[in-house]
Amino acid sequence: MTADNAPRMDNAANPDWWRGAVIYQIYPRSFQDSNGDGIGDLLGIVNRIPYIASLGVDAIWISPFFTSPMKDFGYDVSDYCDVDPMFGSIADFDAVVETAHRFGIRVMIDLVLSHTSDQHPWFKQSASDRSNEKSDWYVWSDPKPDGTAPNNWLSIFGGSAWQWSSRREQYYLHNFLTSQPDLNFHNPDVQTALLDVAQFWLHRGVDGFRLDTINFYTHDAELRDNPPLPKEKRNATIAPAVNPYNHQEHLYDKNRPENLDFLRKLRAVMQPFGAAAVGEVGDAQRGLEIMGEYTRGDDLMQMCYAFEFLAADQPTAQRVVEVMKQVDKVASDGWACWAFSNHDVVRHATRWNLSPAAQRMFVTMIMCLRGSVCIYQGEELGLPEADVAYEELQDPYGIEFWPEFKGRDGCRTPMVWDDAEHNAGFSSKPVTWLPVASEHRNLAVAGQERDPGAILHHYRRAISFRHHNRALRVGTHDGLKSSGNVVYFTRTDGDQTIFCVFNISDQQSVFDMPKGDWRTIGSELGSANVSDDGKLHLGPWQVCMALDKSGR
Structure with missing residues (x-):
């Protein structure tokens, strides 16, 4: 099957498909x-x-x-x-x-x-001399008067971010390996x-x-x-x-x-x-x-x-x-x-x-x-x-x-x-x-x-x-808060509001739920139940996701 007639996803009809994906x-x-x-x-x-x-x-x-x-x-x-x-x-x-x-x-x-490989045809041409049509497709610079690199920039892979080219008698920039020259986005x-x-x-x-x-x-x-x-x-x-x-x-x-x-x-x-x-x-x-x-x-x-x-x-x-x-x-x-x-x-x-x-x-x-x-x-x-x-x-x-x-x-x-x-x-x-x-x-x-x-x-x-819960995919949150080892927040989209609580520890935690008539959801994920007095007893690493029964 060619690219022209390959099946496509209807991204135009759902331009926000990536949001919450x-x-x-x-x-x-x-x-x-x-x-x-x-x-x-x-x-x-x-x-x-x-x-x-x-x-x-x-x-x-x-x-x-x-x-x-x-x-x-x-x-x-x-x-x-x-x-x-x-x-x-x-x-x-x-x-x-x-x-x-x-x-x-x-x-x-x-x-x-x-960046590209130094084996890319673009770089091979750029490195051949200072006058070819791709001569400034990469980041080239003359040395300092003492022959050292143009500045103090470093490579993530260790050492200077500049490598000497004897053919051009210039340095080229590489933020990674010396074999990964950086392209010149100013061109x-x-x-x-x-x-x-x-x-x-x-x-x-x-x-x-x-x-x-x-x-x-x-x-x-x-x-x-x-x-x-x-x-x-x-x-x-x-x-x-x-x-x-x-x-x-x-x-x-x-x-x-x-x-x-x-x-x-x-x-x-x-x-x-x-x-x-x-x-x-x-x-x-x-x-x-x-x-x-x-x-x-x-x-x-x-x-x-x-x-x-x-x-x-x-x-x-x-x-x-x-x-x-x-x-x-x-x-x-x-x-x-x-x-x-x-x-x-x-x-x-x-x-x-x-x-x-x-x-x-x-x-x-x-x-x-x-x-x-x-x-x-x-x-x-x-x-x-x-x-x-x-x-x-x-x-x-x-x-x-x-x-x-x-x-x-x-x-x-x-x-x-x-x-x-x-x-x-x-x-x-x-x-x-x-x-x-x-x-x-x-x-x-x-x-x-x-x-x-x-x-x-x-x-x-x-x-x-x-x-299955749109509030988690695309909804707003009310700002995360913590209490001891517990993180909690609310996600909301339209008429769906989900209150989320997470015990980030290997210790038992007791959490006071905000006022409301809560219904636990996500039981298949081990979501804890809220007790009649509004207390949430969380075991080690336990979670709770809940909806207000009033529909909020």
């Missing part, structure tokens, strides 16, 4: 291998779409599958408009779109626009070329984009030094604590106001297709503020991916309230997309040392928060972080900072489908690109399908509960 992130290398080479691929995704549909999610987000030398596993693109043979072909991608749409699932793809031809990339995939039927490092697109044209960041303001949300990247306030290498002009152009390209985007805001100090800037109004991005709940420390009741109050302050007109895990951080079951009961509470809570939700493949199985030996590491980030930071391979190991099969059903090849984690096998999908008490079913129930 649940998005399932697929890391294609590790999802399902269909051809026995030890690496997941697009046809593997096709084969597993019935399972994805069984979760009840609204959309899938597929991490990069474009042609790439794979120095950063697809986040270094050498051809934006083709599929890397490792993952299949354009026809295979069309099959993903066709099958997903047939099951009522929208398809979002991961666009990496801030209008670059912007036009990237908008054409978006058009290409929209015409193939995609419903939206996850925009990698959305706040890195534009740099300061004057190349001013970043100021130092006081030690008390440093955190390791974006880069590991051992990385000197955390020592700077990133005023000039990213977060530039000129970025908004490009985002408006991108939104205009997406608009006729009813497509939506979620931008990844990588900033440890101003992330929520930037989220508000990038999603405000109807001419920028629909959603931004917030990092606050991807942090190392388990969120307390007070922290959840603090984050959501900050959102109300700096992004009240915007829209967040929340996640606890993704392909870049330690899985939250391990990161926060969660019991199964705590995992259930957190997924119920995220499904009740204002915003959209991303869940990462395997999260619904309660997978812990895999232990990958140094000699088996693939991630350059982990190899660079080992052993203080072990990189991202532990959250990227293959999905486990059936513990009775070779490689847990991921691949027939004896050795896979990353090893199947032995500690994951007893959590495989097949075994959990047979167990009515498995966390997989709780995820399905929590997603279904969100979908």
Whole structure:
């Protein structure tokens, strides 16, 4: 089936389909291998779409599958408009779109626009000399008189963000690996070329984009030094604590106001297709503020991916309230997309040392928060972080900072489908690109399908509960509050009001419900009953969702 006649979702009739949506992130290398080479691929995704549909999610987000030398596993693109043979072909991608749409699932793809691979033809031409037509498609600068880099900007992957090119006798900017040169968004031809990339995939039927490092697109044209960041303001949300990247306030290498002009152009390209985007805001100090800037109004991005709940420390009741109050302050007109895990951080079951009961509470809570939700493949199985030996590491980030930071391979190991099969059903090849984690096998999908008490079913129930209660998907909230270890808030849309209470602790809690004649809902999620005296007795990690019987 060609892209022109592929089945499409009617996004124009439902332009707000993204608001309150649940998005399932697929890391294609590790999802399902269909051809026995030890690496997941697009046809593997096709084969597993019935399972994805069984979760009840609204959309899938597929991490990069474009042609790439794979120095950063697809986040270094050498051809934006083709599929890397490792993952299949354009026809295979069309099959993903066709099958997903047939099951009522929208398809979002991961666009990496801030940088390319150094193997991209654009960069090869740009690097050849200073006078070719693409000479300023990347960020080039002369050295300082002493030959050193133009300024103090640092790479997230360690060291200077500048790499010397002997052919041009200039430095080029790379916010990530030296093999990932940054595009020059001050050049209008670059912007036009990237908008054409978006058009290409929209015409193939995609419903939206996850925009990698959305706040890195534009740099300061004057190349001013970043100021130092006081030690008390440093955190390791974006880069590991051992990385000197955390020592700077990133005023000039990213977060530039000129970025908004490009985002408006991108939104205009997406608009006729009813497509939506979620931008990844990588900033440890101003992330929520930037989220508000990038999603405000109807001419920028629909959603931004917030990092606050991807942090190392388990969120307390007070922290959840603090984050959501900050959102109300700096992004009240915007829209967040929340996640606890993704392909870049330690899985939250391990990161926060969660019991199964705590995992259930957190997924119920995220499904009740204002915003959209991303869940990462395997999260619904309660997978812990895999232990990958140094000699088996693939991630350059982990190899660079080992052993203080072990990189991202532990959250990227293959999905486990059936513990009775070779490689847990991921691949027939004896050795896979990353090893199947032995500690994951007893959590495989097949075994959990047979167990009515498995966390997989709780995820399905929590997603279904969100979908069946419009106030949770799109409603307002009255401002989150905490009492001890308990978070509580009200979600309202039209005549539906839901009062939500969450005990974020392993201790018993007693909570005084506000006045009203309350009816508990969500019993399938373990929702507690309100006693006749208005007291709510919450067990460890227990929740309560309630409606006023008067209809309020």
